[in-house]
Amino acid sequence: MHRTPSGDRRQSLQKEARELARDARALQKAARAPVARREAERLQGEADASLAEAEALKFQARLEDLTVWEMKKVKESRKGSKTYTYWMASWREGGKTRNVHLGSSRKMDAEAARRKARERKAEGLGMQGS
Numbered sequence: 001m002h003r004t005p006s007g008d009r010r011q012s013l014q015k016e017a018r019e020l021a022r023d024a025r026a027l028q029k030a031a032r033a034p035v036a037r038r039e040a041e042r043l044q045g046e047a048d049a050s051l052a053e054a055e056a057l058k059f060q061a062r063l064e065d066l067t068v069w070e071m072k073k074v075k076e077s078r079k080g081s082k083t084y085t086y087w088m089a090s091w092r093e094g095g096k097t098r099n100v101h102l103g104s105s106r107k108m109d110a111e112a113a114r115r116k117a118r119e120r121k122a123e124g125l126g127m128q129g130s
Contacts, residue, residue: 007061013054020047062125063118066091070105089117093124100124 020043027040068089075082087102087110100120102113 004061004064006057006064010054010057010061013050013057017047017050017054020044020050063121066117066121068102068110068113068117070110087113087116089113089120091117091121098124 024040024043024047027036027043030036066089068087071086071088073084073086075084085105087105087108088099089102090097090099092098100117102108102116102120108116
């Protein structure tokens with residue numbers, strides 16, 4: 001998987017959750033007082049919340065992991081050559097790379113192509129949202 005903002009955020013949340021869970025376990029072992037037990041439960045709750053948020057970012061990171069590029073095609077004719085440009089996107093599905101035609105470069109800009117690519121990837125992977 002390539003580096004994406006959501007993927008980076010997910011990794012930091014997972015690391016934070018591991019550290020909080022470790023601290024909570026240490027407090028549970030050492031805690032005899034009710035105050036320490038409550039603190040351990042609070043830390044464990046924060047760890048669980050971080051893990052849940054990281055899991056929610058998993059699909060967002062997967063949608064962001066795609067490549068969009070502009071393809072140029074030159075057609076020769078008796079009148080001369082003409083260059084056409086269009087947007088393409090690629091991502092991994094299963095063990096294969098999927099290349100998708102997005103549309104003419106004259107009709108959409110790069111950001112619109114990225115949005116369309118995310119929508120098409122979500123459809124292809126059977127995921128909700130974009």
